[in-house]
Amino acid sequence: MIRLDGLGKRYPDGTVAVDSLDMGVGRGELIALVGPSGCGKSTTLRMVNRLIEPTSGRIVLDGDDVTKVSTVQLRRRIGYVIQQVGLFPHLTVGANVATVPRLLGWEKGRTRERTAEMLDLVGLPAGTYADRYPHELSGGQQQRIGVARGLAADPDVLLMDEPFGAVDPIARDRLQGEFRRIQSDLHKTVLFVTHDIDEAVRLADKIAVFSEGGRLEQLADPASVLGAPANQFVADFVGSDRGLRRLAVQPVEEQDLVQPPVVRLADRAADARAAVDRAPEGYAVVVDDAGDLRGYVGGPALAQAPGDAAVEDVARRFGETVELGTYLRVALSELVRHDAGWLPVVAGDRYLGVLTPEAVYAALRRTVPGDGGVDAEQERPLLKAV
Ligand SMILES: Nc1ncnc2c1ncn2[C@@H]1O[C@H](COP(=O)(O)OP(=O)(O)O)[C@@H](O)[C@H]1O
Numbered sequence: 001m002i003r004l005d006g007l008g009k010r011y012p013d014g015t016v017a018v019d020s021l022d023m024g025v026g027r028g029e030l031i032a033l034v035g036p037s038g039c040g041k042s043t044t045l046r047m048v049n050r051l052i053e054p055t056s057g058r059i060v061l062d063g064d065d066v067t068k069v070s071t072v073q074l075r076r077r078i079g080y081v082i083q084q085v086g087l088f089p090h091l092t093v094g095a096n097v098a099t100v101p102r103l104l105g106w107e108k109g110r111t112r113e114r115t116a117e118m119l120d121l122v123g124l125p126a127g128t129y130a131d132r133y134p135h136e137l138s139g140g141q142q143q144r145i146g147v148a149r150g151l152a153a154d155p156d157v158l159l160m161d162e163p164f165g166a167v168d169p170i171a172r173d174r175l176q177g178e179f180r181r182i183q184s185d186l187h188k189t190v191l192f193v194t195h196d197i198d199e200a201v202r203l204a205d206k207i208a209v210f211s212e213g214g215r216l217e218q219l220a221d222p223a224s225v226l227g228a229p230a231n232q233f234v235a236d237f238v239g240s241d242r243g244l245r246r247l248a249v250q251p252v253e254e255q256d257l258v259q260p261p262v263v264r265l266a267d268r269a270a271d272a273r274a275a276v277d278r279a280p281e282g283y284a285v286v287v288d289d290a291g292d293l294r295g296y297v298g299g300p301a302l303a304q305a306p307g308d309a310a311v312e313d314v315a316r317r318f319g320e321t322v323e324l325g326t327y328l329r330v331a332l333s334e335l336v337r338h339d340a341g342w343l344p345v346v347a348g349d350r351y352l353g354v355l356t357p358e359a360v361y362a363a364l365r366r367t368v369p370g371d372g373g374v375d376a377e378q379e380r381p382l383l384k385a386v
């Protein structure tokens, strides 16, 4: 969708903000640009919509070299959302959202309709908000208007420069959640600059880590950037607690699950007891003939049951299950919340195995590259001791 070819910007004072950047962005992909302050993220973003003219290289958008097309045409295809200052203070919220459609000469009725639609999309209905002025809104609401404005002309590409950078953490969390929902509907191709690695991990399909001069150090999905930083620079940037951050992007997978004994509803209690006695877990999971989860047996209830009782009559139900694909962070918090050493994992009703704290840990370890992670040497022995 977007291809940056040897893209560079040398400012008139000689500063090389971006040296020579090669990068591709797939259609519908959200790439977060992260890196230390001054590494050329904003410059890169603004070259894409030609707010800044590159001094070398090309930008290819959907096959067109946009270093040549008119900027008006370009702005129709590319929305732009920036931090706070983005709104025109003397224009109403409605007029702010309508900026690009007006610029493009849309007919009035269509512009009004589209504006209302966008305000709805960001949860600020036109009836209440369209005639207000930006200063009458909270910081979080202003940022939503910024997003609505960026999307108003239905661009294929959205450029966002620290769009949620100026709001408090609670508003930011909500904005991120809402933006995720919007993006999962609209599938825009998005370049998103942020200095917040957690924001990048939460929102991005891929993270591009830059160092000074717009040097691309790594471009990969969040789990890989956190689990397998390409080099020391990336490792330092994503932080020493990146292992914990990975909980937010690593899903529960079948191969990580523990497999305690499994018995069927029609089995006899004596057989279930024998199965439980042979395994270290101290319980057995109960499934029906279709392999669907029905409960578990163990403890005094099983120990005291007559040997010929049916498992069905001594089984207990689970209060909670974990769906396959749930992020480890959510699954771990369920484990803690239910004060349970284990929770069954299902796909729909089908029972797959059991999640334990050890399984969570194993999943995190598995996603660390086999060898040669930049600090594998330092980390392994320490973690083994835990
Ligand atoms: N108009 C300008 N003239 C000269 N240097 C600039 C200008 N704008 C940005 N720079 C410099 O270019 C580098 C990259 O800036 P920028 O793209 O804003 O970084 P980031 O967004 O990653 O913080 C910095 O060293 C910055 O000081």
Ligand SMILES: [Mg+2]
Residues within 6 Å of the ligand: 041, 042, 043, 193
């Ligand atoms: Mg910047």
